[in-house]
Amino acid sequence: MIEISNVRKSYGDTIVVQNVSLQIPRRGITSIIGPNGAGKSTLxxxxxxxxxxxxxTVKVDGLDVTKTPSDVLAKRLSILRQDNRVTSRLTVRDLVEFGRYPYSKGRLTAEDRAQADKAIGFLGLEALSDRFLDELSGGQRQRAYVAMVLCQDTDYVLFDEPLNNLDMKHAVGMMKLLRQAADTMGKTIVLVLHDINFASCYSDFIVAMRDGAVVRHGPPAEIMTSEAMREIYDMDVEIREIQGRRISIYYT
Structure with a gap:
């Protein structure tokens, strides 16, 4: 479990996250939603x-993230940021194997290579494993980065806007893969998402932020209501139920 207690972040006199206390449940997918500037990525x-x-304080399975040694924390928690940039010219396999660094320290073992093969296979990247990253499409490259993070083999995996620059088809494919990772690998996945419909369809738990604070949290059925959407986004949103899922149809 991730335990967040009275967390605050400020830059000078500007407070961007204010007094957030929250427990993120173990296993499954938790999505953090909210308008721009709500403090999602900062949290x-x-x-x-x-x-x-x-x-x-923030604790992961009782470990204080500010006090836990980096090599210990890196085996428990991994993150994929929005701005993924690699200056070296790497192949997909090179990138994925980099996820094993907390274990290998640069000297790959048979176990490290087996974990890399597993992640490459899970993301369907076998045919691309020897291709350079700059030769891939945006969707293929994003899958390679996700494979790198999964190769780190942590219980907790954090993604900041994993659907950035993906079209609808690739975004759906990415969410299905993350859902599968949570279900079949037992991962605890925490996402920052802008698309509330993806959050509704694929999440077990949703955290809604506004103005640096958590205004709502709970299962999708509790968050996907017209009243909650008005509180989070300050606008009227029509919610309909389609195939058992609550979906926002349009904004009024």
């Missing part, structure tokens, strides 16, 4: 220790 960065915490 995710503090959970993963990419951004320092101004006040409060």
């Amino acid at each position: 995710l960065s503090m959970i993963s220790r990419l951004a320092p915490i101004t006040a409060g």
Whole structure:
């Protein structure tokens, strides 16, 4: 479980996350939603220790992320950021194997290579494994980065806007893969998402933020209501149920 207690983040006099206390359940998919500037990515960065915490604590299975040694935390929690940039010219396999660094320290073992093969196979990248990243489409490249994170083989996997730059078909494919990773690998996956319909269809738990605070949290059925959408986004949203899922049809 991820336990967030009275967490705050400020830059000078500007508070971007204010007094967030929350428990993110173990296993399954948790989506963090909300308007631009709500503090979603900042909260995710503090959970993963990419951004320092101004006040409060974050614990992953009881481990304080600010005090746990990096090599220990890297075997428990991994993150894929929005701005994935690799300056070196790497193949897909090179990138995926980099996810084993917390274990191999650069010297790959048979187990490390087996984990890389497993991640490449799971993302359907076998035919592309020897291709360079700059030769791939945006969707293929995003799958390669997801394979790298899964290859790290952590219980907790964080994704900041994993659907960025993906068209509808590839976005659906990506969400199905993440759902499968949660279900078949027992992962706890935490996503920052802008698309509330994807959050509704694929999540077990939704955290809604606005103005740096958590305004709602719970299962999709509790969050996907017209009243909740008005509180989160300050606009009227029509919610309909289609095949057992609550979906926003249009904004009024």
